[in-house]
Amino acid sequence: MRLLLVRKIRGSLPQIWIGGILTGAVLVAALLASVWTPYPPDQQVIMERLQGPSMAHWLGTDLYGRDILSRILGGAQTALWVGLAAIGVGLAGGLPLGLSAAMNRNGLIDTAIARGADLIFAFPALLSAVLIAAIHGPGMVNVIVAVGIFNIAVFARVVRGAALSIMARPFLQAAIAIGRPWPSVAVVHLLPNIAGVVAVQATVQFAAAILAEAALSYLGLGIKPPDPSWGKMLADAQTLLYLSPLQAIVPGLAIVWTVLGLNLLGDGLRDALDPKLRSLRAI
């Protein structure tokens, strides 16, 4: 199964490669930031504030004389943490829920899960995130919880749909017919077959989580200062646009870079893994 996935990806679209490289760069930046940044991200030198790019500060300094490059790298770490954790929460909750819903098709559990997901979708994701942040105060954990809860519903739905389509297939019917227990069927047969769909969804949700973190931090409900966050950097840059446009351009580009990378990767993966689209391209 895994081999097939790899082969599908290898022979496929340029956006996977472009997306992969963009995303990979962010990953490297985040890993780098965990061991080294040019300066500590929160080190202030007020006398050197709002400088343009120089040898000492490649991307200049911010309002408090902090090195922008260091904060961008630190921000990458923040963004990836939030993204990964939100996906983790989403998968941890959504996968089992989606699978049980699929196996209990139209039963009580299925209905309950579907209505639960409807409930969560009924609130705009950002609004519920703002709600949680407003109740529990700003902070990284609350951002993760807020975005994660939404992701649970997303993954539950995606997993259920994908699992149902696989369950109609003969090999799975056969597995059930010979009496393999449900958990075993789910792990051995269902999971590998829906992995592609889930992976695609994960890249999309990853990008959404990063945007949500940026948006919440921009609103002052996300990452607490002085921890670096791209959204917070944008918010701080707002009144400085005339004075030092770099303050807004750099974190803005970082967000665009990351989200574009993840979306390209997700699109490419979807196209590569979707049999219908593949057959279309072949015509």
Place this chain on the structure above:
Amino acid sequence: MVTMGQNRATKSDFGRVLRRAAGLIFASGLVAFAVTVPVTSPALAKTGIVLAITLEPPHLDPTAGAPAAIDEVVYANLFEGLTRIDAQGQVKPGLAERWVIEDDGLTYRFILRPDVTFHDGATFDSSDVKFSFERAVAEGSENAQKGLFSAIETIETPDPQTVVIKLKRKEGLFLWNLGWGDAVIVDPASADTNKTNPIGTGPFKLDSWARGDQIRLVRTSKYWGQKPAIDSVTFKIIADPSAQVTALLAGDVDAIPNIGAPESVAQFQADPRFVVTPGTTEGETILAMNERRAPLNDVRVRKAIQHAIDRQAIVDGAMFGFGTPIGSHFAPHNPAYTDLTSVTPYDPEKAKALLAEAGVAPGTKLVLKLPPPTYARRGGEIVAAQLKAVGFEIEQIPVDWGQWVSEVFKGDHDFDLTIVSHTEPLDIGIYARDDYYFGYDNPAFKALMTKIDGVADPAGRNTLFKEAQRMLADDAANGFLFQLAKVTVQRKGLKGLWQNAPIQANDVTGVRWE
């Protein structure tokens, strides 16, 4: 195949689209140019003004609440007191035409102006004065500054034009106190509804209030004094500093009396369409410390915190140089001011030594709650870094004003540190209050404040005020940061806005277009 065909068509169109786009951009540039030119010419004769204010007042009764935003709309414009504070901070006659202080220094005889009416047509006389002051100190009164009236023994109204106030003790600042927004004169008939439908004696009356958007006052036809040159004033509520800047640039507002984004000042200074006036306020910006809590109840720790703070760096970093470092809770422009910034100068090594002496371990966590204004959020970021440098771990929590009032100012006082500007004039007396939010409790200071109240002679008072300032600095009662500046940015040709803010007000009675 179909898709490919479409792609090709798009490609061949691309050049044309690009050319068209270039043309459009060029054309819009021309339009923008054409639009900007007439703005500088005095084509429009303006009769009203629009001011941008940061905070929306919760209501419009200055006698029933502390928020400065109330006074910044209604003071002198809509409501008037017996005396008024002018742009220079001097006490001037208001509804009282003149007054006589008897030789005992305890009896004030006010002669009221004749022919004064409230906006609803009710006549103003001495009974309104008696009513207003008695209402202010009555049980259940919401007046935020009851202390202004605490010296009053009796109020007599021998005739409609005369008020005789007898004091329990000599009060050097009595006439000044009566000039506050909290001491304006209201009419018994309308007093209870002033919050939403303010009825005063000022030259402007309320026209409309679109909540969350703007408050509009219009000139009354009947005013006892000089008729203002402008016929209306609109206070546009714009909380976001960058939106204020944009609104001024776009011509939506005529002036920002107190710009929230000091970094945009340079941009306006370079623009001939605008005039920038730096001034001062009565706002002592402090790093308030909750002295109910360990380790902040230890004077050595508080001193260490003050030593850890580089005041000038905060003024430069947070306020772009606008502001004056202070060493105690007193405004530098006040004659009684004494510079005490040298009592606890910036000295991180000394701070560390003091902390070690007080047994405060490195990594001790303190919660710093920051209300919305620029001085607090940005100042907090810098203060946190400076305190981190001497070994504290600071958790910055941004809060809105409602939260700040309920969590820090009232209730359980759930905070270690907070940054706030105390904008009431001459408010060093807050350190004598019982159970005030920062919990400073010093009987010697309280005694000193009582003593000052009894001294009428200005020189004597100033000496005592200096003593009080020193006491607070020696006790490091709070972290004293800087005196808040008031930078006004206004459209060229607009004259008469206050440069300084000796009292919370946007007095537009003298504003005119030239």
